[in-house]
Amino acid sequence: MDDKILNDVGFTSPNADFVEEDEEIIELIDAITADEDELEEADVDLTDMLLTTEQEELEEVIESDFAIDVAIAMEEFTDEELLAFYERLDHEHVAQVLEQMDEDMQQRFVDLLDYEAILGIFKYMSNDDVADILGEMPVNRRKTILRRLKSSDEIQSLMLYEDDTAGGIMTTEYIALSATMTVEKALAKIKEIAPKTEIIDTIFVLGAKKELVGTADLRDILVEENHVLLEEIMYDNVVTVTPDMDQEEVSHIASKYDLTAVPVVNRKGALLGIITVDDIIDVLFEEQTEDILKMGGANAEEGIDSTIIESVKFRLPWLMVNLVTAFMASFTLSMFEDTISQVVALSATMTIIANMGGNAGNQTMAIILRSITLGEINLKDDWRKVFKPIFAGIINGAIIGSIAGVIVALKYGNPYLGVITVLAMIANNIVAGIFGFFVPLVLKALKVDPALASSIFLTAATDVLGFFVFLSLAKVFMPLLV
Amino acid sequence: MDDKILNDVGFTSPNADFVEEDEEIIELIDAITADEDELEEADVDLTDMLLTTEQEELEEVIESDFAIDVAIAMEEFTDEELLAFYERLDHEHVAQVLEQMDEDMQQRFVDLLDYEAILGIFKYMSNDDVADILGEMPVNRRKTILRRLKSSDEIQSLMLYEDDTAGGIMTTEYIALSATMTVEKALAKIKEIAPKTEIIDTIFVLGAKKELVGTADLRDILVEENHVLLEEIMYDNVVTVTPDMDQEEVSHIASKYDLTAVPVVNRKGALLGIITVDDIIDVLFEEQTEDILKMGGANAEEGIDSTIIESVKFRLPWLMVNLVTAFMASFTLSMFEDTISQVVALSATMTIIANMGGNAGNQTMAIILRSITLGEINLKDDWRKVFKPIFAGIINGAIIGSIAGVIVALKYGNPYLGVITVLAMIANNIVAGIFGFFVPLVLKALKVDPALASSIFLTAATDVLGFFVFLSLAKVFMPLLV
Numbered sequence: 001m002d003d004k005i006l007n008d009v010g011f012t013s014p015n016a017d018f019v020e021e022d023e024e025i026i027e028l029i030d031a032i033t034a035d036e037d038e039l040e041e042a043d044v045d046l047t048d049m050l051l052t053t054e055q056e057e058l059e060e061v062i063e064s065d066f067a068i069d070v071a072i073a074m075e076e077f078t079d080e081e082l083l084a085f086y087e088r089l090d091h092e093h094v095a096q097v098l099e100q101m102d103e104d105m106q107q108r109f110v111d112l113l114d115y116e117a118i119l120g121i122f123k124y125m126s127n128d129d130v131a132d133i134l135g136e137m138p139v140n141r142r143k144t145i146l147r148r149l150k151s152s153d154e155i156q157s158l159m160l161y162e163d164d165t166a167g168g169i170m171t172t173e174y175i176a177l178s179a180t181m182t183v184e185k186a187l188a189k190i191k192e193i194a195p196k197t198e199i200i201d202t203i204f205v206l207g208a209k210k211e212l213v214g215t216a217d218l219r220d221i222l223v224e225e226n227h228v229l230l231e232e233i234m235y236d237n238v239v240t241v242t243p244d245m246d247q248e249e250v251s252h253i254a255s256k257y258d259l260t261a262v263p264v265v266n267r268k269g270a271l272l273g274i275i276t277v278d279d280i281i282d283v284l285f286e287e288q289t290e291d292i293l294k295m296g297g298a299n300a301e302e303g304i305d306s307t308i309i310e311s312v313k314f315r316l317p318w319l320m321v322n323l324v325t326a327f328m329a330s331f332t333l334s335m336f337e338d339t340i341s342q343v344v345a346l347s348a349t350m351t352i353i354a355n356m357g358g359n360a361g362n363q364t365m366a367i368i369l370r371s372i373t374l375g376e377i378n379l380k381d382d383w384r385k386v387f388k389p390i391f392a393g394i395i396n397g398a399i400i401g402s403i404a405g406v407i408v409a410l411k412y413g414n415p416y417l418g419v420i421t422v423l424a425m426i427a428n429n430i431v432a433g434i435f436g437f438f439v440p441l442v443l444k445a446l447k448v449d450p451a452l453a454s455s456i457f458l459t460a461a462t463d464v465l466g467f468f469v470f471l472s473l474a475k476v477f478m479p480l481l482v
Numbered sequence: 483m484d485d486k487i488l489n490d491v492g493f494t495s496p497n498a499d500f501v502e503e504d505e506e507i508i509e510l511i512d513a514i515t516a517d518e519d520e521l522e523e524a525d526v527d528l529t530d531m532l533l534t535t536e537q538e539e540l541e542e543v544i545e546s547d548f549a550i551d552v553a554i555a556m557e558e559f560t561d562e563e564l565l566a567f568y569e570r571l572d573h574e575h576v577a578q579v580l581e582q583m584d585e586d587m588q589q590r591f592v593d594l595l596d597y598e599a600i601l602g603i604f605k606y607m608s609n610d611d612v613a614d615i616l617g618e619m620p621v622n623r624r625k626t627i628l629r630r631l632k633s634s635d636e637i638q639s640l641m642l643y644e645d646d647t648a649g650g651i652m653t654t655e656y657i658a659l660s661a662t663m664t665v666e667k668a669l670a671k672i673k674e675i676a677p678k679t680e681i682i683d684t685i686f687v688l689g690a691k692k693e694l695v696g697t698a699d700l701r702d703i704l705v706e707e708n709h710v711l712l713e714e715i716m717y718d719n720v721v722t723v724t725p726d727m728d729q730e731e732v733s734h735i736a737s738k739y740d741l742t743a744v745p746v747v748n749r750k751g752a753l754l755g756i757i758t759v760d761d762i763i764d765v766l767f768e769e770q771t772e773d774i775l776k777m778g779g780a781n782a783e784e785g786i787d788s789t790i791i792e793s794v795k796f797r798l799p800w801l802m803v804n805l806v807t808a809f810m811a812s813f814t815l816s817m818f819e820d821t822i823s824q825v826v827a828l829s830a831t832m833t834i835i836a837n838m839g840g841n842a843g844n845q846t847m848a849i850i851l852r853s854i855t856l857g858e859i860n861l862k863d864d865w866r867k868v869f870k871p872i873f874a875g876i877i878n879g880a881i882i883g884s885i886a887g888v889i890v891a892l893k894y895g896n897p898y899l900g901v902i903t904v905l906a907m908i909a910n911n912i913v914a915g916i917f918g919f920f921v922p923l924v925l926k927a928l929k930v931d932p933a934l935a936s937s938i939f940l941t942a943a944t945d946v947l948g949f950f951v952f953l954s955l956a957k958v959f960m961p962l963l964v
Contacts, residue, residue, distance in 0.1 A: 010722040012694045012751055029719055037863045064719035065739045194701040201683045201700075212494045218683075218700075219676040237511055237546035240492040255767045257547045258760040260742070269494055277759050278740040281766065285737045288770035289852045292933075295777050296848025297841060304853040304867065311874040315845050319838065319882050326837040327889065333830035334893075341826040348815035351833070355808040355945070356801065359779060363797050366778020370771045371786040381519045385786065392793040399794075400801050407809065411816075451774075463837070 011065070024057050032061070032069035046073050047081060055088055062093045071100035074109075083112055091117075095124035098133075106133050119148055126198060127151055128171040128273075131158035158273075166250045167243030169283065170264045170273030173197045176204040177230060179213055184226035190218070198276050202261050205234045211269035214238055240265045243272055250275060251283040252375065294451040295369075297322070325456060329354070329463035336471035343481045345412045346474050349421060352404055353470045357428035357462035360396060364389045364436030365454055372444055379441040389433030394426055401425030416480040424470035428462060431469075435461040493547070506539050514543070514551035528555050529563060537570055544575045553582035556591075565594055573599075577606035580615075588615050601630055608680060609633055610653040610755075613640035640755075648732045649725030651765065652746045652755030655679045658686040659712060661695055666708035672700070680758050684743050687716045693751035696720055722747045725754055732757060733765040734857060776933040777851075779804070807942035811836070814946045818953035825963045827894045828956050831903060834886055835952045839910035839944035842878060846871045846918030847936055854926055861923040871915030876908055883907030898962040906952035910944060913951075917943040 011029060031044050039046055050058070050073060062070055074097070077085065086094060086109075098106060098121060110118055110133060122130050122145075134142050134155065146152045154172050161167025175197050177186050186203065194200050200218055207213040214234035224233055240263045241250050254262050254277070262275040290300050299314035306314070333340075333350075340346050371377040377385070401422035409418025439457045440450035474481060493511060513526050521528055532540070532555060544552055556579070559567065568576060568591075580588060580603060592600055592615060604612050604627075616624050616637065628634045636654050643649025657679050659668050668685065676682050682700055689695040696716035706715055722745045723732050736744050736759070744757040772782050781796035788796070815822070815832075822828050853859040859867070883904040891900025921939045922932035956963060 010724060010747070012696070012720045012722045012745070012747060025719065035863075061719070064717050065721045065741070066719065068738055068740075191704045194704055199683070201681070214494070222673045222676055235546055237507065237543070237548065238494045239547045240494045242492060251763075252767070255763045256550055258550075258763075259547070260759060263494070265492070265494060277742060277763070281733075281737045281740075281759070281763060284763065284766040284770060285734070288766060288773065289855055291770065291774060292777070292852045292855065293848045295774070296844045296851070298845040298848040302849055304849060304858055304864075308870055308873045308877070311870065312877045315842070315874065316878060316881065318845065319842060319878055320885075322838060322841045323834075323882055323886060326834045327886075329837065330830045330834050333833060334827070337826045337830065340829050341823065344819045344823040345816070347822050347829045348812045348819065351815060351836075351945070352805075352808040352812050354833075355811065355941075356804060359804045360797070360801060362778045363780040363800065366775045366780040367784055367786060369778070370774045373771055373774065377786055381517075382786075388790055388793065391790045392797065395790070395794045396798060396801055399798060400805055403802075404805060404809075459837075463833070 022057055022060075024053060025060055028053055028057060028061050029064070029066055029069075032066060032073050047076055050074075051081060051084055051088070059089065059093050062089075062096050067096045068100040071097050071102075071105070074101070075105055079112055082109055086113065086117070091120040092124045095121045099125055099129050103132075103136060107136050110137070115144060115148070118145060122149065126171055126173050127155050128158055128169070128173075131155045132163075135159050135163075161243055164247045165243060166241045166245040166247065166262070166264050166275060167272070169247055169250075169279045170243070170275045171198050171279075172273045174199060174204055174261070174274045176206050176212075176271055177216075179205045179207055179229070179231035179234065181230050182226060183221050183224045183228045183230070183233070186216075186221055186230055190221070199261050199274070203230070204263060204271055204274070205230050206271065210271070212238065212240065212263055212265055212271040215263075238263060241275075242266070247283045248287050248373075249375075251280050251287070252373075254280045255284070291373075291451045294449065295455065297452075297456065321456060325460035325463070328460055329467060332464045332467045333471070336467075336475065339471055339475045339478065342478065343417075343474065345408075345414075345417060346471065346481075349408050349417065350467055350470045352408075353421070353424045353428050354463045354466035356400060356404075356425060357432045357466040358459045360393060360429050361432030361436035361458045361462050362455065364393075364433055365440055365458055368437055368440045369450060369454065372440060372450055377441070379438075379445045383438075383441070386434060386437045389437050390430055393429035393433035397426035397429030398422070400429075414481060416477055420470065420473045420477060420481075424466070424473055427469045428466040431465045432458075432462050504539055504542075506535060507542055510535055510539060510543050511546070511548055511551075514548060514555050529558055532556075533563060533566055533570070541571065541575050544571075544578050549578045550582040553579050553584075553587070556583070557587055561594055564591055568595065568599070573602040574606045577603045581607055581611050585614075585618060589618050592619070597626060597630070600627060604631065608653055608655050609637050610640055610651070610655075613637045614645075617641050617645075643725055646729045647725060648723045648727040648729065648744070648746050648757060649754070651729055651732070651761045652725070652757045653680050653761075654755045656681060656686055656743070656756045658688050658694075658753055659698075661687045661689055661711070661713035661716065663712050664708060665703050665706045665710045665712070665715070668698075668703055668712055672703070681743050681756070685712070686745060686753055686756070687712050688753065692753070694720065694722065694745055694747055694753040697745075720745060723757075724748070729765045730769050731857075733762050733769070734855075736762045737766070773855075773933045776931065777937065779934075779938070803938060807938060807945070810942055811945035811949060814949045815953070818949075818957065821953055821957045821960065824960065825899075825956065827890075827896075827899060828953065828963075831890050831899065832949055832952045834890075835903070835906045835910050836945045836948035838882060838886075838907060839914045839948040840941045842875060842911050843914030843918035843940045843944050844937065846875075846915055847922055847940055850919055850922045851932060851936065854922060854932055859923070861920075861927040865920075865923070868916060868919045871919050872912055875911035875913075875915035879908035879911030880904070882911075896963060898959055902952065902955045902959060902963075906948070906955055909951045910948040913947045914940075914944050 028049065031046055031049055098109060101109065134145065146156060149155060173196060175190055175193055177189060203216040203218060204212060205214045205216050214236050215238050216230050216234045220233045239253060239257050239259060241253060243264050250262060260277045264272045264275060266272055293300050297318045302311060302314045404425060405418035405422040408421045409415045435458050440454045443450040443453055510531065513528055513531055580591060583591065616627065628638065631637060655678060657672055657675055659671060672682065685698040685700060686694060687696045687698050696718050697720050698712050698716045702715045721735060721739050721741060723735060725746050732744060742759045746754045746757060748754055775782050779800045784793060784796045886907060887900035887904040890903045891897045917940050922936045925932040925935055
């Protein structure tokens with residue numbers, strides 16, 4: 001294989017004598033972790049490779065960390081190739097790859113399979129993953145499968161929660177033991193259940209009424225003497241969340257408290273499930289990339305591989321809203337056409353006022369958006385803090401406005417045009433401070449996503465009011481300008 | 483205590499009879515997890531409470547998940563109160579709180595302490611945290627402490643790496659065992675080292691030359707028979723990173739492969755350290771909130787609690803850069819003052835073209851920024867994909883432009899003004915597609931953070947070229963417009 005197929009993801013592979021390591025496995029991992037262009041350069045057909053590698057090697061790659069890469073590679077498969085791939089593996093390995101596929105791909109894949117195959121695969125998957133896949137299936141098919149699943153009660157209860165809540169991302173596969181159990185018994189129990197659970201380093205400790213009373217660390221269980229009770233070594237006060245909490249909030253709590261598993265409890269304190277850290281990471285990652293899109297007025301479903309038609313469809317509605325606000329600014333301008341026609345220099349200067357106001361407002365808005373994300377601010381308690389961006393706006397407006405004013409005054413040989421520029425710049429920076437502060441907070445209070453719609457309202461305000469203040473001043477001082 | 487002190491973070495507290503739980507602990511947790519306004523309403527002085535609660539209760543709260551809340555509450559302490567707080571606790575509990583403080587607060591706190599106290603506290607902290615604190619200290623003080631620290635070699639090697647790289651966030655406290663060790667011996671060893679390590683569910687397996695050859699799952703070690711060797715149950719192919727990899731890239735790899743610990747190896751495959759999942763979460767959280775600020779042209783160091791002077795200082799440089807681009811657009815306009823003075827309606831219409839171009843460009847830019855974050859795109863391999871935003875721009879420009887054109891034509895009773903509007907809108911949407919696509923990619927290729935500076939270059943382009951195209955068309959068709 002060409003040396004060029006190497007990329008950022010390193011992986012370690014034992015080369016010591018005592019481990020017989022197959023060259024073919026290394027090649028396969030190299031190929032699935034490479035990107036398209038690298039594959040092209042090295043003239044490797046990944047689909048072909050996945051469908052012809054020996055079954056044993058393929059299974060080993062899946063068992064290692066690379067099931068996700070296999071899942072990504074399968075997106076290029078035809079339906080026939082998907083079925084051929086399914087035939088090559090046992091259910092356990094198919095399950096590992098299926099868990100790593102994205103939602104659309106999962107549905108495409110299970111659509112090709114009959115009930116027996118699906119039930120066989122589900123046996124090797126965790127309940128929360130099964131619930132997610134079932135939730136997307138056609139109702140009839142879902143019901144048929146649920147009727148034949150062993151743990152269908154648990155899966156159905158998982159399906160009750162919204163996708164983006166604590167309940168929607170929690171798993172029911174954890175170790176919960178009674179507080180009055182000895183360390184010896186606990187360890188025996190842990191050995192028994194461990195293979196079926198998602199995490200083992202934290203043991204959840206339950207009271208007499210099955211309520212969560214604390215957590216025990218596997219470290220402590222390993223080193224304590226046999227007769228010690230779990231209640232003696234457990235941590236009493238544990239951070240918990242409710243199943244209806246938004247997944248973003250859960251991820252912030254996990255981040256703040258460095259939790260590797262967040263217990264989900266109902267109002268009576270009964271343990272419903274736990275959220276594992278890999279799901280927390282997925283949420284944070286999702287939110288991060290979503291915010292980038294929202295702030296740019298793009299749709300979360302559009303990606304670099306969307307078609308032109310999809311792009312047009314996703315973007316047009318937002319552009320339409322923008323057109324309305326752009327016309328608002330335009331109509332403000334047309335109110336002053338007389339004024340502009342008398343001093344055409346106003347036309348070139350007013351765009352500076354509007355533009356700078358928009359940018360200053362964006363700065364304030366970014367600070368507020370982050371504070372909202374961090375849960376540091378809300379409209380009711382913190383509205384008084386608006387005076388800070390207002391004062392900062394006055395100072396910045398005076399400094400920036402003075403520079404702009406001098407340039408404009410020199411360019412057009414009219415000091416009064418410079419004075420108007422300074423005044424309008426200060427005024428529009430105050431507008432920017434007020435709207436940059438309140439727009440995201442009001443949207444948040446109205447339960448509208450502030451990352452999405454803030455910038456459009458903000459720029460509408462700084463454009464309309466920026467033009468209005470500047471041209472009003474110009475109208476008043478007209479005798480000095482002509 | 484008032485019922486109003488209750489907030490989003492739930493916590494479970496054992497109320498079963500068999501656990502004696504102190505009312506005071508619950509009150510203290512309630513108070514430290516409440517926010518300022520809630521404390522004010524309930525008339526609770528948190529500082530006072532932290533300095534007077536019984537030592538035992540305070541220690542229990544710190545041992546539970548709430549050391550972070552104590553650390554946050556301490557930010558309001560005076561130096562005397564910090565020292566009084568230090569006196570109340572033993573070094574182990576001080577260490578737990580110190581680990582949770584932010585950088586500035588850590589330095590403020592250790593500045594108050596003498597060498598003996600610092601050395602006593604460091605004994606209970608992990609090497610990577612000690613390295614981080616030492617890295618920020620004055621050189622003399624750092625050297626004195628390092629000379630007296632037991633694990634100073636390890637700590638000094640950790641200090642060699644940049645803060646935001648894999649090496650900078652890795653820890654050296656993990657369990658690494660020889661591949662030829664039996665499960666029985668391994669378990670004995672794990673019990674011995676467990677209390678001193680950050681993670682225990684993954685055991686790193688080393689070959690004869692101390693190189694990383696695989697990982698073993700504690701689950702498997704617990705259930706396997708005594709005589710089995712680690713090399714028989716380990717996973718061979720493990721994702722690794724190098725110490726110089728950017729922390730953001732590390733977090734993406736951890737997210738993709740669902741890793742709870744990422745091994746850091748040198749080029750020879752020797753294990754240097756591991757990155758634990760709580761640090762990965764911190765990185766993701768940091769990057770998420772930083773991107774919001776950067777895209778708004780705000781400084782990462784500014785927060786809602788910055789002073790007005792700080793706000794001005796942080797924002798002014800960015801506004802200065804913006805002023806330059808705003809003048810570029812303004813000078814473009816002044817080139818066409820003759821044209822505008824002949825048809826003043828142009829002035830109100832041209833802002834629509836510029837505004838819509840900026841917004842359309844922002845949409846494309848957001849998609850590209852996300853793809854860069856996801857590592858899906860780079861300038862060299864993917865520049866051909868620019869044709870998609872160009873075509874989408876033509877279609878969107880034609881649709882939006884037609885609507886705008888009809889309104890303008892009706893408003894001013896001049897169909898030719900409408901036609902010019904349509905043509906300019908299409909042209910500026912093409913400009914938006916090209917610049918929205920290339921600006922972030924070129925900045926990335928030039929190693930400039932694309933989230934930070936993209937929008938300023940983009941709007942400069944859509945403003946300048948939007949005005950230019952529209953007014954050029956107006957100039958050419960002037961006989962039809964007047």
